[in-house]
Amino acid sequence: MTTEAPAPLPVIDAVVIGRNEGARLIACLDSLAGQVRRVVYVDSGSSDGSVAAAEARGVEVVALAMRHPFTAARARNAGLARLAQMPEPAALVQLMDGDCSLDPAWLATAAAFMAEHPTVAVVCGRRRERHPEASFYNRLCDEEWDTPIGEAKACGGDALMRRAPLQEVGGYRETLIAGEEPELCLRLRRAGWQVWRLDAEMTLHDAQMTRFSQWWKRSRRAGHAFAEGAWLHGASPERHWVAETRRALLWGAGLPLAVLLFAVLVPPLAALLALAYPAQLGRLAGRMGLKRAAFSLMGKSAEALGVIEFHLNRLRGRGRGLIEYK
Template sequence: MSAASIGAVVIGRNEGARLIRCLRSLQGQVQQLIYVDSGSSDGSAEAARGLGAEVVDLDLSRPFTAARARNAGLAALRSGIELVQFVDGDCEVDPGWIPAAAAFLRTRPRAAAACGRRRERFPQASVYNRLCDAEWDTPVGEAAACGGDALMRVAAVYTAGGYRESLIAGEEPELCLRLRRAGWEIWRLDAEMTLHDAQMLRFGQWWNRSRRAGHAFAEGAALHGAGPERHWRTETRRALTWGAVLPAAIAAAGLISPALLLAALIYPVQVLRLSRRMGYERALFSVLGKFAEASGALEYHWRRRRGTARGILEYK
């Protein structure tokens, strides 16, 4: 499949130099380059136009979501574009990725999406960047979902109805679930795909990102958890159990007898248990992250009961 039938949709908000690097990595690789701007104030839209990208400005009267941005870019694709590379504006696309992914999709007519290895550009800058880099290292082969960077068949995404615009996070796995229900396949290839710049240097950033994940888990489970895939039910249950139910139970027990507060030792024990599989650093933050995820999940259910929706939760 030639570049003549491939487009790219880049989404971003105030990404600065990262966006420039992203757009330049796509020049000459696609026939149509689209940048969807979500209200940037740093001149991103003007810089993108200067690099030859078509710019779509999201309607400021509606809440921003990455799903909205991707759908807006999808709608701007010209007739004849068969494949679209979705990519976040803080990522640089590997020069070999699009040819490799397009060749794979050509040989797998039921494959709707292909993703590869996303890596952190500066994994040693912080423990939080290293955690991201490990998170991106997903198993190679047929997969349940891809992330924000993926080469997709335009027809498959249209047929599935595009991204669910109300989701503040987790929109990619939700779309992939609907694609798989329609008989499509999602693949993770053994190929370099993108360099991502999380720029996550503070604990508060990591906490907000984890809280957003918990919100996504709870909303995804509410949408599709009753289906055969049990979408994100396990992740939601773990977050609520370790991050809310157990702490509340231990605190309540401590009111009866202070000695019962020793039950809190279950958390360091869990860290040591997980360390055997993922190493101490990842294990520690996996356990700590359950508190943030529980916060996000509880917020989702609280807002759902009140009939209100949350805006985007940024960590940069």
């Protein structure tokens, strides 16, 4: 009995972005070796030798100018623009964060799916945390990335994409400090393209998130992303991140302020309002366990700070720099 040889991979290029990723970047670039035709690494002001390490591996490097604020969206656009300048740029491009390593089987699976589904512009798979046992915060990341299989609204930082649709919708929105992939995917879906999450291993991520302060910053960044996404697209039929913003403000700001106010004016009513927290905790615990539920509820305060920060800066006409947690 003869078996058919697997179909050869189409030509795929890659864009990797990073800032002071050190050994994680080296592992990322090594995981792409032999998997893609060319790699463009976009560096956002690293001081740890990342540029030299990438160049030593024969990788094309784009160093972002420091006169403009660094964002992941700006870095991805710069990488895509550099690929477009090269001879015969590939139709497919793997986007990756520099703290991730590619699964050896991912590209074959993802490319085959895209070949069978010409209306799909983006495919992503399972991103896993490399060391979920290192901390509870790492485990939260790993669980967060276990998204539903099938057609999706958005992808994360790692995904295989068709280059033409990205150009068609104008690429990433460079001013976003977070949430740039969901915003891009929203515009792609409006243009008639699809986004899919496959049941396949894709990347290993190294969060190195071991402290409460890191988790808090990451949650605050999420709140900022929710608010900005809702500001940009909340009035559209998709109601982009409107519910997430409202939940952050309700549980993280509105209810605590109401409890404090009524503690002075009508103490019994304050006590009654405060009961909403254990009730919500019990409801969430039934679905995700007590500890994760407690952090989900507590995280709404950090998210609310991010929401408020976005709107205060917007009213003052100011931008917001990166919120980095590591």
